[in-house]
Amino acid sequence: MTFSEAPLENPPVPRDAATVILLRDTDEGMEVFLQRRVAAMAFAAGMTVFPGGGVDKRDADASVSWAGPPAADWADWFGGTEPVGRALVCAAVRETFEESGVLLAGTAEAVVADAARYAHAREQLVSRELSLAAFLAENALTLRADLLRPWAHWITPPQEKRRYDTRFFVAVLPEGQHADGATTEAESSGWQRPQDALADAEAGRSMLMPPTWHTLTELAELSSTAEALAAERKVRAIVPTLVREGDKIRVILGDDE
Template sequence: MPDSPEELIFDIPVGAGVGTRANADGPPVTPKDSATVILLRDGTAGLEVFLQHRVRGMAFAGGMTVFPGGGVDPRDADASVRWTGPDAAWWGSLFGCAEDGARALVCAAVRETFEECGVLLAGTEETTVTDVTAFAEARQDLLARKVSLAEFLSGAGLTLRADLFRPWAHWVTPAAEPRRYDTRFFLAKLPDGQEADGATSEASSSGWQRPAEALEDARAGKRTLMPPTWITLNELTTFETAEEALAAERTIVRIAPTLVREGDKVRVVLEEL
């Protein structure tokens, strides 16, 4: 995908990977800030990405195959969070938001990744957590919103590792949708010693897959992808390793898809906002 598209068009077969939703009545809903994490690892056959199949019937993206992520909690902006790596101002300059908003997005990315798949992108300034079993109760407390990320990290003596992330993309849910998100996509590699699990009520199944194979499943109608997921997976097919993907230069632009059904195809028109 070009760095600065004014309009891009993708034709994808109906029923072969892209879900369309009914238009919402009334004026567009204001998008909610959210963070998505594209979690990578080097498998025996090449680069793999962690994917979750969301439970059908969920209010947003039910039945879709997605990357871990979710909405920003107001407490994610807590400036007391222990932090190392690029600061909030740096992230804000890339994602087009104020420093407090950028801090909230990075914290949401760490929190959601831990909540949804048990991967904790934290540690000390020099090391990353390798065994998260001691934090199982804290994970449930985060899910229940009993504690904030800052409270959890402080109590555990941990530091958020912003240096483990890379900015990848910025997508906004189409204006016609009844639920909308202004989502920043982060790229991260699975830390050594950790494992991603499927212990979340939001997913019926989850696991690792090569990007090309996930796209093949979508084309065959075995899974359903939203345009950001489809395009991200397609971009990842060009990399052999996680480190190669993390080293890729990215220019972040805010993109909104419009889905137009034309016969047996869904035309996905991407416009820069």
């Protein structure tokens, strides 16, 4: 993460983005799916992150077959208009499928158990040859917004040349599905307990951006995916303040954390 002492004179308007904290239960405890971004990425190069990315203008397509909380509810939870709420949920589902192969879709009664059968469509989504709405319609699939929960809202500080207005969702790996690292954006992917991911960062074996570090700290306090899904979250927009203290950078949140 780059750092400058002061905000840019004309900081760019943050782009809407969605990130999904994908979880699973194991005998050793709850794990989270993480990916280390390739060093050539323009944003967060080399960082360990959750799957996610920017909203595509086609993500706001109202024709998407939908099950679960309506777009208006997501707009209330995250702040914004109904089209933005719809676009964020669609981006969350699309980006999770593109980057990890996990598909939060199915029918109103059941979730897809084998997402690998849609591998070609996944490639077309990545290349933008296909929109999420078209993919779902062509395969008679319904977006399952009920598998997602709102978790957090982070906005890139004005010191950065690339800024994102990112809403964080939490979801549990659907039964029968597998998360992979088949994306050109990550050099490695895998599951870790939140506390182990934090230990790697503290030991210098990985790098975490402030939202990722903060989220992993919260998850480390939970014992299961059910507890994560049931957590009562009051989502508020957080714009971290970065302060240089010697050779270190201190991150200050709105509550002086």
